[in-house]
Amino acid sequence: MEVLRPVLINIKGRIYRKNPVQEECYEEEEDDYPSSGAGLFWSQCLDEPCDAYNIEQTDRGFRCAIDVPSVLYKYIIGKKGETRKRLESETKTSISIPKQGVEGQIVITGAHRAAVASAVTRVEVLIDSFRRKQPFTHFLSFALNHPQVQQGFLRFREQVLELCGQDAGVDESIFQNPAKLHLTIGTLALLNEQEVTRASELLQQCRDAIRDITEAKPLPVEVRGIEYMNDDPSMVDVLYAKVTVRDGSDKLQQIADRLVEYFAAAGLMERERERVKIHGTVMNTLFRKDPSAEDKGASARPNAKDREAFNAKNILQMFGEVYFGAFELNSVQISQRFSTDSTGYYSSAGRVTFS
Structure with missing residues (x-):
């Protein structure tokens, strides 16, 4: 073969x-x-x-x-x-x-x-x-940290800790920072300023293709429900919030897939699967040791020996359709790993708006 x-x-x-x-x-x-x-x-x-x-x-x-x-x-x-x-x-x-x-x-x-x-x-x-062996330095992201979604996330965190805090591995340290709620499209290893500039310029070149999909308007999106990717709900490392476009279209999926196509063709990103998984991390066991950690979004249990999984059975049963909030998404950005801007979100190395 x-x-x-x-x-x-x-x-x-x-x-x-x-x-x-x-x-x-x-x-x-x-x-x-x-x-x-x-x-x-x-x-x-x-x-x-x-x-x-x-x-x-x-x-x-x-x-x-x-x-x-x-x-x-x-x-x-x-x-x-x-x-x-x-x-x-x-x-x-x-x-x-x-x-x-x-x-x-x-x-x-x-x-x-x-x-x-x-x-x-x-x-x-x-x-x-x-x-390919270098750790990623940046990632393409949709910010999900709208105030309404942050409030919904904080309610979710409070209720999970109250009702499921005794379940194995569940504690406050594994929850996402509400100001950094996001959807990862793909990761980038940009190893000098020239490569950061190149990636930013490539994102700008995608602007017209993105606006053709959005019809030059913000996308009304909803964050509702949670899911996991591995096979055993009692041994979970990452729990995700589902993100959908409110009109039922797949425009968000189209934008994410198109961006990966462009960046992979330019040699700046590896295509890990046929389609981008549309989700936002709300709980991650990597946060136990490093609150600024970022997962590449792989399935199963990467680096399992360094992680303590948690039992998500009760969380999934009680909060499977939890509503985090809705807002109008109007941009995609190249986010810098391990950084924070004035809003609490990741610092941007390039951004394109939908409208």
């Missing part, structure tokens, strides 16, 4: 097949970088179209500069510089990397255009592999 249905990697709109490789444990290195490899003879190259990159011809051969966040330099350098040396040797190129912590471009030079193209491909695939 790995041959018939290989894992595909989207890098800046180009699709690559991912071949299985043994990943090493990398450490940051302070070694001096090797000198230029000008004049090296290229004897063999990969089948990479040379026009896939902006490769410049110089008086010494060919050159290509690629933007890579400084936090990822160490994965190209490798332990004691071994990864870079291997890449340079196999592609007959020279790879120049800025000093750790200095934002800039990685510059690849070589005597042949195909050699440089092959080296760039390998570097980008390597970077993509380790980028």
Whole structure:
């Protein structure tokens, strides 16, 4: 099946097949970088179209500069510089990397255009592999912290603690901060200011498509009912509030799916499922240790060994159709993880309004 249905990697709109490789444990290195490899003879190259990159011809051969966040330099350098040396040797190129912590471009030079193209491909695939291991820094969100919804949530919290506070694992620490009630559309690992700017610009490019769906009007939404995603209601880590458009349409779903489509195509987000799960977290066991924690919204019980689940049977029975409130939703934003703005919500790195 790995041959018939290989894992595909989207890098800046180009699709690559991912071949299985043994990943090493990398450490940051302070070694001096090797000198230029000008004049090296290229004897063999990969089948990479040379026009896939902006490769410049110089008086010494060919050159290509690629933007890579400084936090990822160490994965190209490798332990004691071994990864870079291997890449340079196999592609007959020279790879120049800025000093750790200095934002800039990685510059690849070589005597042949195909050699440089092959080296760039390998570097980008390597970077993509380790980028996926970085914790997310931002997320696309719909804010659900309207005053009416916050009031409904506070009533829900008070009643749950009063009626179900003796149930296993149920206590005040696992409830969401009412000012940060939200619906997560998808998560982003934006590793420098340039990537934050790029994501913000992409969101702005989605404005017309979003307004076509909303007819340039706010969406009247309702937050009502709760649900969970795993199989055992007595061992729950996350409890969600249901969010629907009051006219019964799927416009909110359309916007969320369209945004994931745009951001995934740009290589800024991974598509985790066919459709976005429309829900807002109200209880999460991650909050026990870290009130600012964010879950990626995965099903089942991620990181179960670090979490103490709670028994939600009585909560689901008593509050299955609890009404939190209704309001007009009029924006989507790129929210910064572990941040707070003047309203108590997450700081915004970009926003688009529906009207």
